[in-house]
Amino acid sequence: MKILVCLKQVPAKDAPLKLAPDARWIRDDVSYEVNEPDAFALEEALRQKEAHGGEVVALTVGPARAAQVLREALAKGADRAIHVEGANAHLLDSYAAAEAITRAIAGESFDLIFTGLQSDDGGYGQTGVIVAELLGAPHATIIMRIEPGGDAKHIKVKRELESGNFQYAKLPTPAVLTIQSGINKLRYATLMGIKQAKNKPLAQVSLEEIGVGPNLNRQTVLRLVPPSKRKGTTMITGTPKEQAAQLVEHLRNDVRL
Amino acid sequence: MILVITETKLTAPGKFNPASLEAVAAAQQLGAALQLPVAAVVLGADDAALAGELATRKLAKVVRLQNPALGAYNPDVWVQSLVQAVSQLQPRYVLFPHTYQVRDYAPQLATRMAGALISDVTGFRVENGQPIFLRPMFQGKWAAEVAFTANSAPGFLTVQIGAFRGDQAEAGAAAAPLETLAVTPGPSPLHAGEVFQEAKQAVDLTQAPIIVAVGRGIKEPKNLDLVRELAAALGGELAASRPICDSGWLPMDRQIGSSGQTVAPKLYLAVGISGAIQHLVGMKGSRTIVAINKDPEAPIFEVADYGVVGNLFDVVPALVTALKNQA
Ligand SMILES: Cc1cc2nc3c(=O)[nH]c(=O)nc-3n(C[C@H](O)[C@H](O)[C@H](O)COP(=O)(O)OP(=O)(O)OC[C@H]3O[C@@H](n4cnc5c(N)ncnc54)[C@H](O)[C@@H]3O)c2cc1C
Numbered sequence A: 001m002k003i004l005v006c007l008k009q010v011p012a013k014d015a016p017l018k019l020a021p022d023a024r025w026i027r028d029d030v031s032y033e034v035n036e037p038d039a040f041a042l043e044e045a046l047r048q049k050e051a052h053g054g055e056v057v058a059l060t061v062g063p064a065r066a067a068q069v070l071r072e073a074l075a076k077g078a079d080r081a082i083h084v085e086g087a088n089a090h091l092l093d094s095y096a097a098a099e100a101i102t103r104a105i106a107g108e109s110f111d112l113i114f115t116g117l118q119s120d121d122g123g124y125g126q127t128g129v130i131v132a133e134l135l136g137a138p139h140a141t142i143i144m145r146i147e148p149g150g151d152a153k154h155i156k157v158k159r160e161l162e163s164g165n166f167q168y169a170k171l172p173t174p175a176v177l178t179i180q181s182g183i184n185k186l187r188y189a190t191l192m193g194i195k196q197a198k199n200k201p202l203a204q205v206s207l208e209e210i211g212v213g214p215n216l217n218r219q220t221v222l223r224l225v226p227p228s229k230r231k232g233t234t235m236i237t238g239t240p241k242e243q244a245a246q247l248v249e250h251l252r253n254d255v256r257l
Numbered sequence B: 001m002i003l004v005i006t007e008t009k010l011t012a013p014g015k016f017n018p019a020s021l022e023a024v025a026a027a028q029q030l031g032a033a034l035q036l037p038v039a040a041v042v043l044g045a046d047d048a049a050l051a052g053e054l055a056t057r058k059l060a061k062v063v064r065l066q067n068p069a070l071g072a073y074n075p076d077v078w079v080q081s082l083v084q085a086v087s088q089l090q091p092r093y094v095l096f097p098h099t100y101q102v103r104d105y106a107p108q109l110a111t112r113m114a115g116a117l118i119s120d121v122t123g124f125r126v127e128n129g130q131p132i133f134l135r136p137m138f139q140g141k142w143a144a145e146v147a148f149t150a151n152s153a154p155g156f157l158t159v160q161i162g163a164f165r166g167d168q169a170e171a172g173a174a175a176a177p178l179e180t181l182a183v184t185p186g187p188s189p190l191h192a193g194e195v196f197q198e199a200k201q202a203v204d205l206t207q208a209p210i211i212v213a214v215g216r217g218i219k220e221p222k223n224l225d226l227v228r229e230l231a232a233a234l235g236g237e238l239a240a241s242r243p244i245c246d247s248g249w250l251p252m253d254r255q256i257g258s259s260g261q262t263v264a265p266k267l268y269l270a271v272g273i274s275g276a277i278q279h280l281v282g283m284k285g286s287r288t289i290v291a292i293n294k295d296p297e298a299p300i301f302e303v304a305d306y307g308v309v310g311n312l313f314d315v316v317p318a319l320v321t322a323l324k325n326q327a
């Protein structure tokens, strides 16, 4: 099976996010990591390859720094990588990002394409489904398990639904799957893997070359604003001991502990 | 016109997914601001009962999509049916509740109709006659003002669960007219099975009056004893955010949120939980919410009644001591 995994580089979970001067995005000088469900998508692709053979290709759309997620993917066992490079990649909406992904792989045929179900920065939760639509391929979302589908042309997947419900679905390949965090247990890159990664192919293509930019956007972020508070929160300050004493006092009155 | 696409409850066809009424309320508010009438679409099993219920709301009409294939949900069947409905009804905006089902097909529908889908909308305002929508970004740490570009017609929107109140969906002066629209979706290559629950829930957190929930701030499974002690000191149940259950540190039936349990205890104490929307939807109905987090900007504080900014490894033991002393 030939599997493409789309990996997005996003600000690290605990990075302090300050506004950029134009307020349309956050300041760039933070630490980055791979989007969490994308890491699970890569792991799943590697496991599928180990079980059934084939090739795993990692792809990212992002500025120069985003190559880091590809190097990590190669170190973990991806066979090759594609970097769709553009300094303004963060301004693409899901539709334009999906155009970038599909144009960058034009001429290749994958049996499966994995994306994460949602990005931690944009949080659109759409890119994978739009990739499927642009390719004319079937898709299934929020996947928690992938099995052979009875014959070589089908797969069986377990979809997560609301409130602890699940559903199996059978669909033909090629197909696009959006992967949920927790589908598997992540591996670490080994020293050997990191060494081997240096010799694996990392292709580069620019957004300009494939004709993708924010001009394709169908929606646009005008500016970022602080989230609105829904409640008047009482903030409790002091040393931990003082905070604890005050909180217990409040709870005694409010909750009648 | 504004169209709102409603949805039946996953495990109880014939009943509304409550998020549907919230989307109706959002559509009515948008319609009032833009002076556009609102119509609702029902499709799926038991649509007649839902159409009847919808007709009591202030709507220009309720349109039932009709085809034998519109029983159980299938993405291709839904997309093809709704392409026909939207092409026929020609709305400016199409609203959906932000459910798992909508996440599965709405991006495809919008793309096929050369539109954009603005997802997880929490509010809007109108500037120079054009609506500007608000949605969370960066896991709720920032909100974004978003607009459709000239490339998008019509505009598709999903409404965040809990952002609008379903009980504020306006009732109509008279019953809204019911229409049926025959649609002709083709076959789908995807075959979906029955909806099922994984295992019997061993604990029913919905009945617990006090819940101490722990998140990734706890760092390692061995530190869980800290929050276990807190739960014991409060006489409460232990619960967790998703990553804790995904990692197997606590069983899945203790997970709170959109893919876990929804609770509304009298006291919910969130320890080292950031407050992602998928967690918040499972607990924000709690009567008193306390958040302990080292990051003063963590979105959990937006729903908290009491906020303690601090290192949980200092605050939680101090809290346990204080609780024991007062007992
Ligand atoms: C479709 C879908 C369904 C989902 N369903 C659910 C669901 O049902 N339930 C759910 O919870 N999530 C769900 N999620 C995941 C959700 O988006 C978040 O990723 C998750 O809730 C984050 O968990 P967390 O707050 O524990 O971790 P993080 O977001 O990593 O937050 C950890 C927090 O701990 C704080 N912290 C760190 N160290 C300390 C310290 N020493 N002292 C004090 N504070 C500290 C940090 O400041 C941070 O705020 C779902 C996501 C999707 C896309």
Ligand SMILES: Nc1ncnc2c1ncn2[C@@H]1O[C@H](COP(=O)(O)O)[C@@H](O)[C@H]1O
Residues within 6 Å of the ligand: A006, A007, A008, A009, A035, A037, A038, A059, A060, A061, A062, A089, A094, A097, A114, A115, A116, A117, A118, A119, A120, A122, A123, A124, A125, A126, A127, A128
């Ligand atoms: N710039 C990008 N580069 C690579 N993959 C992406 C990019 N943007 C989105 N994706 C993929 O699409 C998924 C969903 O993203 P989103 O639609 O932004 O929530 C992510 O988890 C990634 O797998």
